[in-house]
Amino acid sequence: MSSLCPALPRLRVGIVLATALLAGLARAEPVFSGYFVDATGPVFSLTSEGGRDARWVSLGESFDGYKVTAFDRAAQKLTLVREGRTVEVRLRAAQVQDSRPARRAYIRTLRGLALAQELAKDGDVPLGDLLKRRQQVLDQQDGTKTNRYALAYLNERIDEIAAARAADLAKEP
Numbered sequence: 374m375s376s377l378c379p380a381l382p383r384l385r386v387g388i389v390l391a392t393a394l395l396a397g398l399a400r401a402e403p404v405f406s407g408y409f410v411d412a413t414g415p416v417f418s419l420t421s422e423g424g425r426d427a428r429w430v431s432l433g434e435s436f437d438g439y440k441v442t443a444f445d446r447a448a449q450k451l452t453l454v455r456e457g458r459t460v461e462v463r464l465r466a467a468q469v470q471d472s473r474p475a476r477r478a479y480i481r482t483l484r485g486l487a488l489a490q491e492l493a494k495d496g497d498v499p500l501g502d503l504l505k506r507r508q509q510v511l512d513q514q515d516g517t518k519t520n521r522y523a524l525a526y527l528n529e530r531i532d533e534i535a536a537a538r539a540a541d542l543a544k545e546p
Contacts, residue, residue: 401422402439402453402460402462403419403420403421403422403436403437403439403453403462404419404420404421404462404465405417405418405419405451405462405463405464405465406418406419406420406464406465407464407465408444408464413431414431414432415431415432415444415446416429416430416431417429417430417431417441417444417451419436419437419439419441419451421436421437422437432444436453438455438456439453439454439455439460440453440454440455441453442454442459448463449463449464450462450463450464451463451464476495477542477545479491480492480495480542481539481542481543483539484535484539485531485532485535486528486531486532486535488535488538488539489503489504489531489532489534489535490504492535492538497538499534500531500534500535500538503527503530503531503534504531506527507524507527507528507531510523510524510527511524
């Protein structure tokens with residue numbers, strides 16, 4: 374036992390160094406939570422360990438000490454390099470939600486022309502046609518009685534149809 378005593382301080386130092394080295398290696402990689410593609414290429418959403426930092430980065434940029442070096446779109450994997458060590462992180466499982474209920478709730482808050490425009494965006498052809506005709510009349514403003522009557526008529530029809538659609542939406546669950 375006494376012959377081991379001089380080696381204990383060195384053993385302790387070795388254990389402390391090994392623990393520190395392993396802790397550095399075991400550092401959690403960023404979480405890859407999403408991406409989109411714009412005119413310049415893909416942009417990635419990365420979040421650091423514990424969520425204390427989150428940013429959108431492009432290929433070649435760095436995040437939390439990791440450089441983003443490659444993206445495999447088919448495999449949904451992002452390649453990161455830190456201090457010469459390469460890591461691949463997969464896109465976190467998607468949590469896609471149906472946006473239609475939220476969209477319907479938003480549309481229910483609208484009235485008049487704003488409602489008609491949103492319903493036309495959602496594919497309401499009769500309202501879309503009336504809105505196009507209304508815009509044509511507005512573009513040809515000449516101050517004539519016919520022009521004013523046409524605009525008044527179109528506005529009235531748009532309001533009627535939008536009100537009827539709003540009543541239908543109110544009945545939906």
